[in-house]
Amino acid sequence: xxxxxxxxxxxxxxxxxxxxxxxxxxxxxxxxxxxxxxxxxxxxxxxxxxxxxxxxxxxxxxxxxxxxxxxxxxxxxxxxxxxxxxxxxxxxxxxxxxxxxxxxxxxxxxxxxxxxxxxxxxxxxxxxxxxxxxxxxxxxxxxxxxxxxxxxxxxxxxxxxxxxxxxxxxxxxxxxxxxxxxxxxxxxxxxxxxxxxxxxxxxxxxxxxxxxxxxxxxxxxxxxxxxxxxxxxxxxxxxxxxxxxxxxxxxxxxxxxxxxxxxxxxxxxxxxxxxxxxxxxxxxxxxxxxxxxxxxxxxxxxxxxxxxxxxxxxxxxxxxxxxxxxxxxxxxxxxxxxxxxxxxxxxxxxxxxxxxxxxxxxxxxxx
Ligand SMILES: [Mg+2]
Numbered sequence: 001x002x003x004x005x006x007x008x009x010x011x012x013x014x015x016x017x018x019x020x021x022x023x024x025x026x027x028x029x030x031x032x033x034x035x036x037x038x039x040x041x042x043x044x045x046x047x048x049x050x051x052x053x054x055x056x057x058x059x060x061x062x063x064x065x066x067x068x069x070x071x072x073x074x075x076x077x078x079x080x081x082x083x084x085x086x087x088x089x090x091x092x093x094x095x096x097x098x099x100x101x102x103x104x105x106x107x108x109x110x111x112x113x114x115x116x117x118x119x120x121x122x123x124x125x126x127x128x129x130x131x132x133x134x135x136x137x138x139x140x141x142x143x144x145x146x147x148x149x150x151x152x153x154x155x156x157x158x159x160x161x162x163x164x165x166x167x168x169x170x171x172x173x174x175x176x177x178x179x180x181x182x183x184x185x186x187x188x189x190x191x192x193x194x195x196x197x198x199x200x201x202x203x204x205x206x207x208x209x210x211x212x213x214x215x216x217x218x219x220x221x222x223x224x225x226x227x228x229x230x231x232x233x234x235x236x237x238x239x240x241x242x243x244x245x246x247x248x249x250x251x252x253x254x255x256x257x258x259x260x261x262x263x264x265x266x267x268x269x270x271x272x273x274x275x276x277x278x279x280x281x282x283x284x285x286x287x288x289x290x291x292x293x294x295x296x297x298x299x300x301x302x303x304x305x306x307x308x309x310x311x312x313x314x315x316x317x318x319x320x321x322x323x324x325x326x327x328x329x330x331x332x333x334x335x336x337x338x339x340x341x342x343x344x345x346x347x348x349x350x351x352x353x354x355x356x357x358x359x360x361x362x363x364x365x366x367x
Contacts, residue, residue, distance in 0.1 A: 013125035016245070017118045017134055018152045018160035019101065019141070021094075022169035024114035026056035027147050028090055029083055040064070040080040042073055053085055057169060087113075093145055100144060103305050104137045109245040117157055117245050122298065123306065127176050136304050138172060154180075158193050158241035165191075180239035185212035192236045194229060202226065211237050255296070256280045257346030263302050265341030274327050277347040282320035285349060291316025294350035295326040299335050300343045308348075309334040316353055323349070 021027065025043040030036045040059035044052040050070035062077035073080070094113040101108050105118035123133050130153060138151050150171035152163020159180065163173035166183075175183055189208060190200045206225060208214050214222075215237040222230030235241070256277045264270060274297075285292060296310040309330045317323065327347050331337070 013121065014155050015120040015123065015125075015130045016154060016157050016160045017105070017120055017137075018157070018164040019097070019116050019118065019138075020150045020152075020164045020168070021097065021114035022148045022150060023054055023056050023060075024147075025054035025085055025090055026059070028086075028093060029081075030056060031146055032089070036081050040077050042070075042077070042080050042082050043085050044070055044073075044082075046070065046082055046084055090114075093147070096145060097141055097149070100140045101137065103140070103307060104133055106308060107245050117160060119245055120153070122308070127174065131174055133304050133306070134174070135172065156239075156241040157243055157245070158236055159239055161193075162191060184237065184239055185210065185215070187211045189214050189237075192233055193241075194233060194236070199226065199229075199233075254281050254284050254292070254352065255298075255346055255348030257298060257344055257348075259300075259344045260342075263341035263343055264345070265337070265339055267337075270331065270337075270342070270345065271328065273345050274331065274347060275324055277345065278320050278324040278327060281347055281349050282318060282323050285318040285352070289355045290352050291318045291355050292323075292349035292352050293317075295323050295330070296346075296348035296350060297327050297330045297335070298344070298346035298348065299331075300345075301338075302340050302343050304343070306344070307335065310350070312351070316351075316355070318355065323347070 026041040029041050041056040042059050043054045044050050052066050052068045052073050055064040064073045090113050101118050106122045107119040109117040120130055123129055134153050141149050148170040150164045150168045152160045152173050154160040154163050154175040159175045163175050167173045189195050189203045293313045293316050294310050296308055298308045300306040311326045
């Protein structure tokens, strides 16, 4: 692999979100059965050996939680509403939620039917803007599904997930880089990823009760007592987590974008902007003797919804003409342009490699 060229945008400032639907299965049952609303609803296996999948917040007041044997739940809450899961229905809503997240995020990693990480880094490093984008995403989920979710936003996955757990249900927590220590330090060590009952006990026996204790503990002690995970736990205690979203697209990319002070709706103007941005990205490619096989456009609407569309080439190119043609094609055919206009336009290049691979494009393969 060649050294990373200077024109490549490195995503050092990342904004990762974690979305968790609140008491998802139970909430869907309450949505579809208005008579269940306000009642303790317990979703899970109803047979003699069944366990609880999800308990509504009303049921949690009776001490019922997921993985509890159903027989125990029934003893604790004899008047609860007990229902079998309807996975097809949950999947349907889950897919709708994912489609909403995709409007805003460049990458999404689905963890389960009710949980996903997503990447908002492309909205730029400004926390105010990120806050606004994520608020809008959360509002859309609530408006379109009539269900609530909790959202955590942070510079990495670990902190994003922690954020969504800190304020539930219907929560919204943003952990900016400057707040990390203040938020993490007082938490019990069990809040750290990978600290289960056994590790928590071990840490307690070493006198490490809070995240701050773990952060300040001598590394050699942690490694001696816990093995290699000791190092990882201390990194997490410092708020460091470099794991990336699985399913994330290539990190090596060149892009240029413009935010407009008024919303642009005139096609000629959009076209000339594409030409200008293309000249810049193609110039960066050529200056570094590189070619790309992916051309991407990014459009942000006045309501901050942001979409990206991309086209793939069979072979690499650095031709401004080819890039511009693909970008304009994407804008013409793959983007909804309304009278409202757009607030931001970007042109990006991906799948970048050395120019030795350069050839004329054969057939664009539309993604
Ligand atoms: Mg959930």
